Amino acid sequence: ETGVTQTPRHLVMGMTNKKSLKCEQHLGHNAMYWYKQSAKKPLELMFVYNFKEQTENNSVPSRFSPECPNSSHLFLHLHTLQPEDSALYLCASSQDPIRGVHEPGANVLTFGAGSRLTVL
Amino acid sequence: GIQVEQSPPDLILQEGANSTLRCNFSDSVNNLQWFHQNPWGQLINLFYIPSGTKQNGRLSATTVATERYSLLYISSSQTTDSGVYFCAVVGVTTDSWGKLQFGAGTQVVVTP
Numbered sequence: 001e002t003g004v005t006q007t008p009r010h011l012v013m014g015m016t017n018k019k020s021l022k023c024e025q026h027l028g029h030n031a032m033y034w035y036k037q038s039a040k041k042p043l044e045l046m047f048v049y050n051f052k053e054q055t056e057n058n059s060v061p062s063r064f065s066p067e068c069p070n071s072s073h074l075f076l077h078l079h080t081l082q083p084e085d086s087a088l089y090l091c092a093s094s095q096d097p098i099r100g101v102h103e104p105g106a107n108v109l110t111f112g113a114g115s116r117l118t119v120l
Numbered sequence: 121g122i123q124v125e126q127s128p129p130d131l132i133l134q135e136g137a138n139s140t141l142r143c144n145f146s147d148s149v150n151n152l153q154w155f156h157q158n159p160w161g162q163l164i165n166l167f168y169i170p171s172g173t174k175q176n177g178r179l180s181a182t183t184v185a186t187e188r189y190s191l192l193y194i195s196s197s198q199t200t201d202s203g204v205y206f207c208a209v210v211g212v213t214t215d216s217w218g219k220l221q222f223g224a225g226t227q228v229v230v231t232p
Binding site: 002033037041042043048088090107109110111113114116 | 153160161210219220
């Protein structure tokens with residue numbers, strides 16, 4: 001148990017479904033991240049939230065919609081996905097990525113176990 | 121953006137063997153982390169090591185920031201060391217802040 005919890009662990013959905021992935025951290029961190037891990041590809045940063053504000057959207061298609069209601073919770077809303085969106089979606093948190101520029105360790109990431117998504 | 125290259129891509133070890141994994145990066149960094157991903161997908165942070173050397177049990181890591189590389193050493197490998205090892209960095213430019221860029225990983229298989 002890393003202190004970052006993702007649900008559900010597995011999700012199968014059709015292309016017309018709407019579903020959401022949830023991430024919760026109990027580490028007192030201020031930043032949360034969504035990463036996508038596809039087979040045979042490096043982890044891709046999707047979104048970054050720092051103090052509930054979105055600071056990064058890495059050209060992610062609008063069928064992925066993030067929501068960060070507070071520093072402890074992060075959602076990824078899924079709508080009209082394609083089969084190529086099937087992947088492992090990883091949530092992570094860190095103390096403060098901006099302060100981490102000057103303070104060692106403030107941007108050390110802790111990951112959840114991931115949500116494995118299959119789009120049929 | 122900053123490029124991260126890891127080598128070798130795959131490594132098969134017999135239990136008890138030692139090995140070295142390498143991470144090269146294309147620009148100056150102020151943050152470098154090594155992760156282990158187990159076969160079930162869980163990523164665990166092994167080291168935060170933007171420079172210098174650290175040791176944790178049978179694992180150690182060295183980053184030579186001026187030469188833009190980092191090494192991860194596994195000694196006396198065990199089957200539980202199997203998985204994928206990732207190197208990830210944050211560049212020093214302002215557009216890189218907070219963005220941990222991952223390499224493609226080294227797949228390690230330790231056989232009994």
